[in-house]
Amino acid sequence: MxxxxxxxxxxxxxxxxxxxxxxxxxVAGITFFIYQIVMRLKPMVLAQPDKPVSEILKESPAxxxxxxxxxxxQVRQPRYMLAGVIHILLFFGxxxxxxxxxxxxxxxxxxxxxxxxxxxTFGAVYSVIRSYAATxxxxxxxxxxxxxxxxxxxxxxxxxxxxxxxxxxxVFVLGMICTLVLMESLFEGSLVAAQNQxxxxxxxxxxxxLAWFFELILSSASQSTLQFLHSAAYxxxxxxxxxxxxxxxxxxxxxxxxxxxxxxxxxxxxxNIKPVRYGVSNDQLDNLExxxxxxxxxxxxxxxxxxxxxxxxxxxxxxxxxxxxxxPLSPRFISIKGRQLVFGxxxxxxxxxxxxxxxxxxxxxxxxxxxxxxxxxxxxxCPVGIEYIxxxxxxxxxxxxxxxxxxxxxxxLSAIEKRGNPWGKMEKKRGEWIxxxxxxxxxxxxxxxxxxxxxFFVDSITSFDDRMQSIGCATATLLHxxxxxxxxxxxxxxxxxxxxxxxGEEMLFQSLxxxxxxxxxxxxxxxxxxxxxxxxxALKNDYEDLPPVEHISQFLAKQVRKGLLHFKPSVNGDKVYxxxxxxxxxxxxxxxxDPREVLDAIPGMRRVDMKRCKDRSFCCGGGGxxxxxxxxxxxxxxxLRVKMAEEAGANVIVTACxxxxxxMEDAIKVAGLEGKMxxxxxxxxxxxxxxD
Amino acid sequence: MEILVCVKRVPDTAENEIAIKSDGTDIQRxxxxxxxNEWDNYAVEEAIQIRDKVGGSVTxxxxxxxxxxxxxxxxxxxxxxxxxxxxxxxxxxxxxRGIAAILKxxxxxxxxxxxxxxxxxxxxxxxxxxxxxxxxxxxxxxLVNKIDxxxxxxxxxxxxxxxxxxxxxIDLPCVLSIQTGINEPRxxxxxxxxxxxxxxxxxxxxxxLGVAADAVGPAAARVxxxxxxxxxxxxxxxxxxGSMEEKIDxxxxxxxxxxxxx
Numbered sequence: 001m002x003x004x005x006x007x008x009x010x011x012x013x014x015x016x017x018x019x020x021x022x023x024x025x026x027v028a029g030i031t032f033f034i035y036q037i038v039m040r041l042k043p044m045v046l047a048q049p050d051k052p053v054s055e056i057l058k059e060s061p062a063x064x065x066x067x068x069x070x071x072x073x074q075v076r077q078p079r080y081m082l083a084g085v086i087h088i089l090l091f092f093g094x095x096x097x098x099x100x101x102x103x104x105x106x107x108x109x110x111x112x113x114x115x116x117x118x119x120x121t122f123g124a125v126y127s128v129i130r131s132y133a134a135t136x137x138x139x140x141x142x143x144x145x146x147x148x149x150x151x152x153x154x155x156x157x158x159x160x161x162x163x164x165x166x167x168x169x170x171v172f173v174l175g176m177i178c179t180l181v182l183m184e185s186l187f188e189g190s191l192v193a194a195q196n197q198x199x200x201x202x203x204x205x206x207x208x209x210l211a212w213f214f215e216l217i218l219s220s221a222s223q224s225t226l227q228f229l230h231s232a233a234y235x236x237x238x239x240x241x242x243x244x245x246x247x248x249x250x251x252x253x254x255x256x257x258x259x260x261x262x263x264x265x266x267x268x269x270x271x272n273i274k275p276v277r278y279g280v281s282n283d284q285l286d287n288l289e290x291x292x293x294x295x296x297x298x299x300x301x302x303x304x305x306x307x308x309x310x311x312x313x314x315x316x317x318x319x320x321x322x323x324x325x326x327x328p329l330s331p332r333f334i335s336i337k338g339r340q341l342v343f344g345x346x347x348x349x350x351x352x353x354x355x356x357x358x359x360x361x362x363x364x365x366x367x368x369x370x371x372x373x374x375x376x377x378x379x380x381x382c383p384v385g386i387e388y389i390x391x392x393x394x395x396x397x398x399x400x401x402x403x404x405x406x407x408x409x410x411x412x413l414s415a416i417e418k419r420g421n422p423w424g425k426m427e428k429k430r431g432e433w434i435x436x437x438x439x440x441x442x443x444x445x446x447x448x449x450x451x452x453x454x455x456f457f458v459d460s461i462t463s464f465d466d467r468m469q470s471i472g473c474a475t476a477t478l479l480h481x482x483x484x485x486x487x488x489x490x491x492x493x494x495x496x497x498x499x500x501x502x503x504g505e506e507m508l509f510q511s512l513x514x515x516x517x518x519x520x521x522x523x524x525x526x527x528x529x530x531x532x533x534x535x536x537x538a539l540k541n542d543y544e545d546l547p548p549v550e551h552i553s554q555f556l557a558k559q560v561r562k563g564l565l566h567f568k569p570s571v572n573g574d575k576v577y578x579x580x581x582x583x584x585x586x587x588x589x590x591x592x593x594d595p596r597e598v599l600d601a602i603p604g605m606r607r608v609d610m611k612r613c614k615d616r617s618f619c620c621g622g623g624g625x626x627x628x629x630x631x632x633x634x635x636x637x638x639x640l641r642v643k644m645a646e647e648a649g650a651n652v653i654v655t656a657c658x659x660x661x662x663x664m665e666d667a668i669k670v671a672g673l674e675g676k677m678x679x680x681x682x683x684x685x686x687x688x689x690x691x692d
Numbered sequence: 693m694e695i696l697v698c699v700k701r702v703p704d705t706a707e708n709e710i711a712i713k714s715d716g717t718d719i720q721r722x723x724x725x726x727x728x729n730e731w732d733n734y735a736v737e738e739a740i741q742i743r744d745k746v747g748g749s750v751t752x753x754x755x756x757x758x759x760x761x762x763x764x765x766x767x768x769x770x771x772x773x774x775x776x777x778x779x780x781x782x783x784x785x786x787x788x789r790g791i792a793a794i795l796k797x798x799x800x801x802x803x804x805x806x807x808x809x810x811x812x813x814x815x816x817x818x819x820x821x822x823x824x825x826x827x828x829x830x831x832x833x834x835l836v837n838k839i840d841x842x843x844x845x846x847x848x849x850x851x852x853x854x855x856x857x858x859x860x861x862i863d864l865p866c867v868l869s870i871q872t873g874i875n876e877p878r879x880x881x882x883x884x885x886x887x888x889x890x891x892x893x894x895x896x897x898x899x900x901l902g903v904a905a906d907a908v909g910p911a912a913a914r915v916x917x918x919x920x921x922x923x924x925x926x927x928x929x930x931x932x933x934g935s936m937e938e939k940i941d942x943x944x945x946x947x948x949x950x951x952x953x954x
Contacts, residue, residue: 403878410879415707418725424707466936507882
């Protein structure tokens with residue numbers, strides 16, 4: 001084979017054949033990379049168990065689907081349009097150029113190397129595609145650099161308390177990416193220029209690609225210049241390639257390696273909470289020495305993988321309501337701080353520093369961990385499938401086990417333990433709200449061992465809060481009007497324990513679950529209805545062996561579809577309604593359309609959606625025990641949310657959750673919008689519009 | 693430092709609606725839930741913190757029936773090392789002085805450097821701490837909201853008017869009554885209580901303590917309870933009726949009318 005220029009494999013440097021270097025470099029680079037990976041795996045091996053591999057594999061179809069959608073097709077990326085498109089182009093550029101780069105690596109050893117499948121049409125087509133890929137990668141890498149250095153989107157900023165900005169690392173990597181595609185193209189462009197000068201058969205370069213530009217510029221360059229550029233480009237490409245590879249495990253660019261696995265391993269179920277420890281059944285829990293996460297080693301191996309996979313893009317924190325109102329929580333830094341700790345404890349060289357230093361008070365702060373409402377916005381957004389709720393709950397379990405519970409939460413927890421509700425109201429008064437119902441609406445009070453077909457699980461706030469009892473009444477009225485045979489447990493019902501579990505008091509939750517499960521089973525119910533999304537989520541995702549559970553909005557939507565609900569037209573002409581998606585109805589249980597369908601069935605109702613709606617809904621401030629917690633914050637989440645409704649041009653906020661209603665009504669007052677804005681529960685609104 | 697903390701099981705005022713029996717002999721107890729007296733909880737937390745700092749042990753003691761054991765367990769789950777239950781039919785109906793006499797006997801049985809009580813009990817009259825100190829002839833300080841440990845003495849604080857702080861020095865051994873707010877008591881979960889569920893708690897009766905049965909109980913009580921009743925509404929008092937909203941509206945109206953709100 002004739003070469004227009006001396007190929008790298010045939011060249012010499014200081015009389016030493018270059019192929020020796022080009023053989024040793026990949027060997028050294030790959031060896032060091034594997035060493036790094038092994039060292040990164042070590043903390044995962046030392047970590048707690050996660051879901052058993054057999055169960056993970058059983059869920060393969062769903063997991064592969066997530067890999068296809070979230071990893072390969074990058075469906076979460078365009079939620080931030082510009083950054084998303086840039087990333088998609090970079091990502092596909094990488095996938096395409098990976099083959100070319102591997103091929104180039106071998107060219108340094110054997111000058112005429114090419115993969116067998118690169119002969120023929122496939123090779124020709126690939127060659128065109130990868131030339132364009134290299135070109136667009138340069139363009140988007142420069143755009144990304146411009147964003148990092150000039151535009152500086154707020155979500156990339158690192159608040160002073162979390163350390164230094166991460167711009168340098170990002171720009172350095174983008175610089176390496178630019179170098180790679182430029183050198184690869186210069187290597188090819190200089191060769192084709194030489195081939196053309198010597199009248200050899202040269203392959204056609206795709207027009208307007210980088211290699212094409214280089215060939216154009218170098219068409220009349222001297223042979224020695226071309227030779228120098230050709231050799232230097234190869235050298236720089238090879239060195240940069242292995243520098244890049246070994247740089248990945250050092251920081252946020254590790255996601256290039258880990259994201260595929262992270263997405264495969266992400267949650268396939270929503271709304272649930274991980275067990276205290278995988279492999280330990282509920283009745284063995286008492287034997288555990290310690291509960292939850294107290295030290296780094298208490299995280300599961302998958303949680304360590306999360307730390308490795310964080311891309312530092314800031315999307316989680318940009319959507320975190322706690323972060324938005326100035327609470328001391330930014331989910332992004334849960335990961336970044338975790339990663340820094342793992343890297344610090346397990347250096348590449350030298351022994352691991354295994355020290356039992358509690359995470360709370362060093363890496364994480366108490367208020368930081370209590371600030372989370374478990375709304376799930378961060379998990380919904382993360383492009384690589386990092387999860388936060390389980391970590392927050394595990395850290396809270398650790399704090400509860402150590403007695404570190406804010407005083408504001410101790411009272412309601414103790415009241416739930418003693419009385420089954422966070423206010424400490426008497427059990428016998430739990431069913432008293434039904435006395436407010438119209439006499440024609442009959443509710444069976446299942447306190448004397450009676451049974452029922454449908455059980456209305458009311459839960460604490462709707463049973464005891466003066467204002468929220470109206471949601472109970474509306475729900476009972478709707479069930480009654482639909483001719484449903486239903487009852488409530490009354491004093492036999494205890495708090496579902498939804499927030500008790502999410503605030504880390506697992507054993508109290510389990511005793512509530514045991515009690516309620518028994519009561520529900522004794523009621524003989526074949527279906528459960530609730531008006532509280534937290535209850536829905538608890539019964540559906542935290543409890544086991546219960547009859548099917550649905551939220552009243554799902555029940556109503558079915559009635560609408562069957563044509564069984566008849567409405568009178570909405571008469572208030574100046575009212576514009578907006579629906580606020582409760583986190584535990586929407587994001588955690590996927591019910592977005594049913595409530596909207598019900599609202600749209602009311603004739604004459606004007607409804608708008610807020611900019612943040614459906615899976616990007618913004619938490620009202622949290623439910624259950626969160627009502628009692630006194631966070632450090634600059635303003636209330638509810639106030640921000642009410643302002644979003646105002647911005648959307650609405651003056652009535654419709655919710656489908658008693659906690660949302662509490663928070664919205666309070667926020668309307670705090671925001672000074674009384675008289676201009678109101679909040680109402682879907683069930684109340686429907687009752688008000690029922691045709692007689 | 694060997695610390696004894698005297699605790700009491702009381703109806704939980706945060707979680708009960710207290711009503712008086714029609715015959716005036718007691719409050720209605722059918723639907724009550726009980727917990728450890730709130731002040732005592734702070735006293736135990738303080739004792740645990742002192743022990744963790746200077747060493748020693750914390751013992752919690754209560755006078756009560758077998759049900760009182762649950763509050764001992766809860767305080768042991770918090771971190772107290774030992775519990776002692778003082779139960780005897782003869783103790784029932786004791787006045788404050790009788791309780792102090794029983795506690796004096798248990799202090800005498802051990803070697804304590806410091807005895808803590810709550811400043812008062814939810815259902816009590818804030819008498820026992822002072823009387824116990826007098827019977828022991830130990831120095832006594834009440835309403836303590838700060839303790840700095842020393843070798844043979846303690847520096848203790850008390851809040852005075854205007855949010856100011858007073859500091860005193862007191863020799864050991866001594867009795868202190870602890871005010872809420874001295875610390876932030878830790879949380880005790882169900883798991884914590886289960887962990888101490890099987891620890892043996894010694895029970896002492898009057899004979900074990902060397903307390904004469906006639907020195908305690910109703911016969912020895914010099915203060916006798918004679919009645920409970922709900923006061924008649926006095927002149928100028930008004931009870932607002934209606935739903936919560938209506939009550940609030942009326943209250944705001946009243947406050948405005950009297951110039952309390954502008």
